[in-house]
Every structure is written in structure tokens, then in C-alpha cells.
Amino acid sequence: MIKILLCDDHAVVRMGLKMLLNNHSDIEVIGEASEGNEGIQKSLELKPNVVVMDLSMPHGKDGLSATTELKKLLPETAILILTMHDDEEYLFRAIQAGASGCILKSAPHDELLSAIRSVAAGNAYLHPSATKRLMEEYIGNARNGNVDTFNLLSDREKEVLTLIAKGFSNKEIAEQLVISVKTVETHKGNLMEKLQMKTRPELVEIALKKGLLGYGI
Template sequence: MIKILLVDDHAVVRMGLTMLLNKNPEMEVIGEASEGNEGIKKALKLKPDVVVMDLSMPHGKDGLSATTELKKHMPNVHILILTMHDDEEYLFRAIQAGASGCILKSAPHDELMSAIEAVSLGDAYLHPSATKRLMEEYLGSMKQDSSNTYNLLSDREKEVLTLIAKGYANKEIAEQLVISVKTVETHKGKLMEKLQMKTRPELVEYAVKKGLLGYGI
């Protein structure tokens, strides 16, 4: 059961999402909050697996600020940013703040559920239509030479890194490379150690800088 906390300033939105998500037998909305500060307090008390956080909340703390602060108190919590802004700037800022992903409010219901499931498993989730623009924006502003650290990786670790950046879960990576999930986790742990990174979003950012998804640096 995925325990979910909803943080959105619109009561109607919270009510609709609660009804929708609670219909899924694998999900349960355990709490709601109308702004960031309340969301942080509820999260510390209720210990959700996933926080679905509205980006724009004019009254109280906004979604990005709340995400940054909440990750300091609960580094293992998974935060999915919910936004109406189809803009790569907001997506990149959400990742910088510590969010595991970002989804548009206009996205289909099944996509929202898939996004929640993905981040609950520790995977990153980016809205498909914005991924390319996010990468191009990031490459334009964050060009740097990372060849030395990249050369520390084995060929298999490089393959795992590329598939992680493309959004594949550990099980899917194992199937593609014809290895066990445990072996994928071992490779992931080693490349994180070599690159001195702790989270999956950091690996995605690194892969983007290296041009592993087809966008050169």
C-alpha cells in the first residue's frame, strides 16, 4: 500500500484526487494539507511514502520551498510535484529542490497513478512532453567536462547509468541487460559511489550532462 499525502491549496482538487487515488487498491491518501508549512507538519506526523505537492500555493509556503525543507527533515520521502506549468524551468527547479518528479495537472488519471507508483519505488518521473526541453535547457546552462569521472565507470555501469537516465526501473534494466535485479542494484551502487552521488535524480542530471540520451555537450 502506497501511503500518500496531498498538498494543494484547492479543496476541490484535494477531494477529487483523494476519491480517485483511494479507488486504487494499492494506494491510500492518509492526509491532506492546503499549503507548504501544513504539508511539512502533516508529513512529519503521518510519514507518507509519497507527497503529491502542488507547485503554486499563494497562501503560505509554496511547493518548491516546502519540498526543499521537507527533504531536509525526511530525506527518504518521495515528492511528486503537481503543476499546471508545462515549462522546463519549473521541472528543473523541482528536481533541484529534491523532488523525485513532476507531473502536469492536465495529465490523465492513469499517468498520475503511474507517476506516484514510479516515485514510490525510488524512480524519477518527468512528464514525457517536457523531458526533451528540460534536457536542452540543462545542457545550455550546465556545460562542464565530466570525462574523468565517467571514465571510472565500467562498460556495464555506463549501460546501467544510461538506462536509469531514460527512466527504466531496476526490473526493466535487468530484463534489457539479461541480468538479475540484484546485479543491477549492485552496478547502480558502484556507479553512485564512483560518481559520489546519493540519489537517482542526481544520476539523471549527470547522464544529461554527459549527453547519454542523445543530446551532446
């Protein structure tokens, strides 16, 4: 059962959301709040799995401020921002505040349900148009050299990169890491894609720059 707290300054909106959500057997609305401070207090009291948080609440604490404070107090609680603003600025501010997701108030009911279930499961959720813009901006920044793609590598991919730079073959890397050669090849392909590199010399160079070999350039 996904326990939900609704935080919105419009009673009619809360009532409509409550009726919609309580019609599903895996979701239960356990509380409501009309502004951020009340949302924080109710969350501390009721311990919801997900807080559906209105972004703009003119009276009391706004959604972004409440999200920032709530994530410090209850880091395990997922916060899904509900907003009428289809705007990059609001999206980035919501993510920076600690929200697990962001969905438009105009979104279909099925999308809202999917978003709630997604963030409750520990995943992130962004409405489709936001995801597209976020990816476009990220790709643009990466191409312009404004993003360090090395930070995208997993710990295992960094291990594989280190061994590649040291001159080990795929078979030797597999033996050292106790994984299959196929898995090594998969990690190698993934890290090369993330780093946007195609040759071993390029991989050796970045391994040196990042100090993976014990010394840098």
C-alpha cells in the same frame, strides 16, 4: 501500500485526487494539507511514502519552499510536484528543490498513477514534454562543452577506463575485475558513448586529465 499525502490549496482538487487514488488497492491517501507548512507538519506526523505537492499555493509556504525543507527533514519521502506550468524554469527549480518528479495537472489519470508508483519505487518521473526538453538542453550543453560528461560514468566504468588507459586488453581487464570479457566490452562501449569518444588515444587523454593514472596533464 503506497501512503500518500496530498498538499494543494484547493479542497476540490484534493477531494478529486483522493477519490481517484483511493480506488486503487496499492495506494492510500493518509492525509491532506492546504499549504506548505501544514504539508511539512502532516508529513512529519504521518510519514507518507509520497507527497503530491502543488507548486503554487498563494497562502502559506509555497510548494518549492516546502519541498526543499521537507527533503531535509524526511529525505526518504518522495515528492511529486503537481503543476499547471509546462515551463522549463519551474521544472528545474522543482528538481533543484529535491522533488522526485513533476507532472502537469492536465495529465491523464493513468499518467498520474504511473508517476506516483514510479517515485514511490525510488525512481524519477518527468512528464513527457519536460523529458524531451531536458534531453534537448543537456545534449546542446554537451555539444557546446558546457557539461562534463565524465561525471556520467559509473564507478565500474571509471575502473575500466583506467585499465584501458594503462594498456590492458579486454581479457586482462576481465581477469583483474573478475568479470566476463563481454561485460568489459559493454562497459567500454557505454563509457565511450557517454564521453563521445571513439579511439583509445582519446580515452588515454581523458584518463590523464582526470588523474586516473596517478598523474595528470
